Amino acid sequence: MRAAYFTTPLAEDPVNAIEVGDLDLPEVPDGWSRVDIYAGALNMHDLWMLQGVATVPGGAAHVIGSDGAGICEGQEVLVYPVLPTQGRSLAHSVLLSDRGYGLLAEQAVVPAGGVVPKPAHLTWEEAAAIPTAWLTAYRMLFTKARIRAGQTVLVQGAGGGVSTAVIALAKAAGASVIVTSRSAAKRERALEVGADVALPTGERVPELADIVIESVGPATFDHSVMSTRAGGTIVVCGASTGFTTPLNLARLFAREITVQGSTMGTREEFAALVDFIERHRIRPTIDSTVGLDDIRVLAKRMLGGDAFGKLCAVVR
Ligand SMILES: NC(=O)c1ccc[n+]([C@@H]2O[C@H](COP(=O)([O-])OP(=O)(O)OC[C@H]3O[C@@H](n4cnc5c(N)ncnc54)[C@H](OP(=O)(O)O)[C@@H]3O)[C@@H](O)[C@H]2O)c1
Incomplete structure (x- = not known):
């Protein structure tokens, strides 16, 4: 089967760690199912794997990709990207691709129950854009911040897969959305896909936010704290600009702000997210789609930081 994979991580050159070629079909463990993958998408996590940061079993060719959509036992499906946690909390979870079950290949294997039906209004690449980034956005907004109609959501960084998912989900939930971006072009695109206000990174917000979605880290964290209303919540799912940041403790306690990891x-x-997408007829924003053989083009674009929306690959 055709697959995108790596054998040796390259810390300084993750793009060139990617190989595309023919691999043997994956074996199907007891209780798992085979999926014919039609499309996949790339995430920052894939680049970390290619750099040797995420853990993978050593030696063999490791298929990359934690996003995939395809046909499983005759049904069109999206793959749930997380390995079963065996009763432990999600905080101990790893992605399928971390354990050698990557999805950017013509065939993949997934644990029983690890798929949900694909909404009929989505193309294959739109379906493949959803699992990792949109699930992250859904849990942040609905489970952690308990979003309600009429609230204001601030999203730091306008173009990422998580950010574009947050804009669409928060709008469908009846919230107003403020986004920040360093790029005028991305701010314009954010308004086109539904944001109400788009500001240059760090600029004062017109109204304090009930919910702040943080995936950027030190480059925006102080602005996030200063932009949260009293009693509001900052939900953190990433730290693209570094893992530690100064924190304005006075503002945090005086305003009774909650900082919540997710x-x-x-x-x-995942099932609730896909149902929400189907009910609201949401279509994910896609930056670009290539054939599997051109997957390095996507990786370069992700590293370049200019993408707006998900980077997808058609697999068959
Ligand atoms: N915890 C989880 O389960 C989970 C799941 C998925 C992703 N993540 C994490 O979430 C983060 C976002 O992932 P993604 O794939 O959506 O996005 P991405 O494409 O990596 O997006 C990065 C965003 O960060 C902003 N950014 C980067 N450098 C910046 C800087 N120096 N100053 C200000 N803004 C900066 C960019 O904003 P502008 O260019 O618009 O300014 C861009 O919108 C990553 O850290 C990723 O690892 C976590």
Whole structure:
């Protein structure tokens, strides 16, 4: 089968760690199912794997990709990207691709129950854009921040897969959305896909936010704290600009702000997300789509930081 994979991580050159070629079909463990993958998408996590940061079993060719959509036992499906947690909390979860079950290949294997039906209004690449980034956004907004209609959501960084998912989900939930971006072009695109206000990164917000979605880290964290209303919540799912940041403790306690970590989402949240997308006829924003053989083009674009929306690959 055709697959995108790596054998040796390259810390300084993750793009060139990617190989595309023919691999043997994956074996199907007891209780798992085979999926014919039609499309996949790339995430920052894939680049970390290619750099040797995320853990993978050593030696063999490791298929990359935690996002995939395809046909499983005759049904069109999206793959839930998280390995079953065996009763432990999601905080101990790993992605399928971390354990050698990557999805950017013509065939993949997934644990029983690890798929949900694909909404009929989505193309294959739109379906493949959803699992990792949209599940993360869904848990942040609905489970952690308990979003309600009429609230204001601030999203730091306008173009990422998580950010574009947050804009669409928060709008469908009846919230107003403020986004920040360093790029005028991305601010314009954010308004086109539904944001109400788009500001240059760090600029004062017109109204304090009930919910702040943080995936950027030190480059925006102080602005996030200063932009949260009294009693509001900052939900953190990433730290693209560094893992530690100064924190304005006076503002935090005086305003009774909650800072909440969030990672991926449960199988139940995944089913609820896909149902929400179907009910609201939401279509994910896609930056670009290539054939599997051109996957390095996507990786370069992700590293370049200019993308707006998900980077997808058609697999067959
Ligand atoms: N915890 C989880 O389960 C989970 C799941 C998925 C992703 N994540 C994490 O979430 C983060 C976002 O992932 P993604 O794939 O959506 O996005 P991405 O494409 O990596 O997006 C990065 C965003 O960060 C902003 N940014 C980057 N450098 C910046 C800087 N120096 N100053 C200000 N803004 C900066 C960019 O905003 P502008 O260019 O618009 O300014 C861009 O919108 C990553 O850290 C990723 O690892 C976590």
